[in-house]
Amino acid sequence: MTFREELGQIFGPGGWLETEYGFSSNAHQMAYAKAVLSALDSGDAEKPLNMLEAETGTGKTLAYLFAMALVASSGKRGVISTYTLSLQEQILYQEWPKVERYLNQTGRAVSIGRLISRLNYVSPARVADALEDLFGSIAAADAPYHELLDWAASSAAGAGTGLISEYVDKYGNLPDGISNDSICVPQHREPDNDMYGRDRADSESHDILLISHAMLHSSSFSWSQEEPASPLARLRPDLMLFDEADQLATVCESTVESHIRPATMRAKLRRITRQMPHLGVQSDLIQSQIETIETILNGRYQGEGSRAVLLEMSPDEQLFKPLAEHTLQVSTLLKRIGKSRKADRVSEEVMALNQYASMLRDFGEQSTMRATGICWSPVRHRPSLFTHEPSRAASLSRVIRSYTKRQATPPRVVLTSATLSDVLRPVKGSATAKDFQSLLARLWLRTDEVGQAARFSPLKFGSVNGIFLPDMNAPRPFLKEMGGALNPEWPVHCAETIRQHQEHGPMLALTTSYAEQEAIMAQFEPDALLGRRDEPLSLQVAKFRRDGGVLISPALWEGYNLRREDGTQLIATILITRFPFSPSSDIAALAQNRIARLQGRAVSTSTEYAINAERGAKKMRQGFGRGIRHPLDCIRLVICDPRFPQAKSGRSVGPFKAWYRVIPARFLGQWETAQIGSASSQEPEQPGGTPLWQTL
Structure with a gap:
């Protein structure tokens, strides 16, 4: 019997899965498996x-x-x-x-086995170090911290998985002042977690x-x-x-662009110096070099036009040579610190500075595949070096x-x-x-x-109890006359839409940024919505599972399985504020133009726009999918953005006319009969006749 025939006996009608587990035969699943x-x-x-x-x-x-x-x-x-x-x-x-x-x-x-990063494994020694840093001594630590230390020693020795996630599943969030990075197995010394070593050894078998x-x-x-x-x-x-x-x-793509902020380097170096006072003169020398780099950057950047400036060997050679020299000196000194045996207690900072050292060396090397430059934070008013290397x-x-x-x-x-x-x-x-x-x-x-x-695609999976779109005259997210800034009326419009629909059950409201989230939350009484940034997201999700209400966040478009503890449906309404689409950053645009110029080719702005649009459209579809995770799930979909295409009126806003396709094909009939304007107590009309979307 061939493997293909065997899959037919596993997934087909009366097959093994149906006999052993009572699963109904799924033709799409079998076709996909084959x-x-x-x-x-x-x-x-x-x-x-x-x-x-x-x-x-x-x-x-x-x-x-x-x-x-x-x-x-x-x-x-x-x-x-x-x-x-x-x-x-x-x-x-x-x-x-x-x-x-x-x-x-x-x-x-x-x-079958698993190979995951050391960042997921706990280091008992680093837990002990963290407690000493927080309380002065382990004995002075509070009970939850002792509980963490005892668990770390036991789990890392083989009584558990040795994974930090095991603690979170058993006890909840890590105690205040403790982070994953501060207690994970370090990179530069022998791991003190037996499970980490065992899992890595087993992975090859x-x-x-x-x-x-x-x-x-x-x-x-x-x-x-x-x-x-x-x-x-x-x-x-x-x-x-x-x-x-x-x-x-x-x-x-997350590693394509790297930033080196002198202010951040100085802060990490101060932390290292407190733990390693013997550095003395060496630390002062590094601080001096970093300050020189920052002075050079401030002198080069004039704050005119773009927030990013590319550095070239010419005409910036007079600037580039001293900058490259200073960054190389800092890189060398940082590498020496990283090799110190006394660096264990500040391994997080040492690792970060070692990464900076590598980035600084890269900064001094010009390449046709890499662009380097300076960018400026308009919020913090601080400069940073950047490298942009798309081929990564x-x-x-x-x-x-x-x-x-x-x-x-x-x-x-x-x-x-x-x-x-x-x-x-x-x-x-x-x-x-x-x-x-x-x-x-x-x-x-x-x-x-x-x-x-x-x-x-399954022909039937979940259902939609209405799609609600705003009137075309509703406020738009941005105002051209304000240079593309957020429209002051936009958060008011989104808040009013939330109020209209929140009575129908737990609502997940997806925003595109924390700034947008905070502007919308400001329209409500304190604690009226879940999603405050000063509380861990996991805690907000736990409250949402327990109490319902409205959870608003830009971090839940994907990844989280938002269901009740017993696995049943939780979300009744998915609200999406606006298209999660953003063009390339100033840095990316400048870098791509430079690399293309050096390689003798043209940059296709339409191709870049299409890729960014697809990235946003997929994110929007994933957001829609947060509500339908089971065949019996039924949700309402609410979109605040008036640029979203409307089937009834046939109206759409130029660049966004195809965005109705973010709705899965099996639900496009509901989009065709979507309710326009404020929510109504009437049931949404049922689709019938020739689907209009097929003609668009």
Whole structure:
């Protein structure tokens, strides 16, 4: 029996999942599982990439686990990369036991493990150091801090997982004054967490390994080395599957731009000096060099026009040479501090300064692939150095090319997510590689490298009890006559819309920034809305689960599973303030123009705009999806932005006329009959006749 036939017996009518677990057969899930199997088991070696979008409700996680497990049972090694640790928990403790049960019944053994960053593991020694810093001595620490110390020693020794998340799950948030960074396993010394060492050693023996996108990105720079330091790079898997793949680009792009703020460097250095007073003259010398750098930056930046200024060897050579000399001296001195044995107590600051040291060395090296310059914070009135290197986002491309350099067969790669394809592109027939163009471009991959491209959508999953749009004459978020500043009437409009709809049950209100969130919250009495920035988001979410009300935040578009403790539906209304779209920053625009000029090519502003628009459209669809996580979920969708297209009137605002596609196709009938203006007690009219959206 072939693997493909075996998947039919697992997922098909009367199949293994239905017999063992009572699951109803899902044709879309089976088709998706077979597509993953085809990509991993018999894909085109010349086209190793496979783009498989599976909307929420397809059942993709269990489907791809069965497909990869079957292929791995033939002796191949696989890697599954995720954006969130919560998805890894779901895979390990909810979905994999089903796969493992099937494998055991059919006489096969496939092991699965996890390799995650040291930042997730607790260091008992650093917990003790943190308590001494806070209280002067461990004995003087309060009870919750002793509880943390006792747990850390026990869990790291093998009584638990050694993960900081274990403490949070058991006891709640870390005590005041304690952060993940301050108690995690340090980079520069031998780890004192047995579980960290065990997990890293075990990672090379598993058939399937769970990793994070961040780990893949950080290790990608060493994959082409003969003896890579990263255990992931040494593994060289045959199969790679990226779930939440739309976020892989976000992770990779996060390191494209780096900033070095002299004021931040001085603050960290003062903290180091307090713990390492023997530095003395050396510390004073570094402080002096940093002040000189800041003086140079302040003298160069005149505050005219753009908030960013590129530095070139010419005509800025007189500035650039002394700046490069001073940054190199600071880099050298910082490296010496990092090698000190007494740096353990301030390892967080030392690590940060070591990163600054590397960045400062990069700053002194001109390149056709890198732009360097100065930018200015109009809020803090402080300058910083920046480097912008777009090619750092090419992580997956680097990994695939490393196989080619070694004359080895590239791994079979599957990218999958609920929002993988271009949302704003018209859907015409079967998917092609061009339907995933914006994500491929962000990852520095080409459409001719894609072997298989497909979309999978459930015909029925959840329901929408009305879509509510504002009148076209409602206030817009920004005013052109105010230079694009936030319209003073905008938060008032959003607050009034919240009041109109909050009586229908718990509401998640998604904003695009904390500034917008705070402006809207200012229209209400204190504590009328959840979402205050002076309280941890996890605490706000816990209150929302317990009491309902309105939770407003720019940080919940994705990632959080907002359901009640018993797993039932929590959110009744999703409110989206405005399009989560923003153009490229001044720095990115300047850097891209410079790099293109040096490489002798033109910059396509329309392409850059399209990529940014797709990024925002996917975010908006993900926000909509926060409310529908189960087949029986039913929500109301409220949009405050009057630029959103209206089917009834046929009106839309130029650049945003295609944004109705952020609504999943199965709910576009509700958009066609959306209520315009203030909320009404009447039930939304039901769609009928020829869907208008099909003609747009």
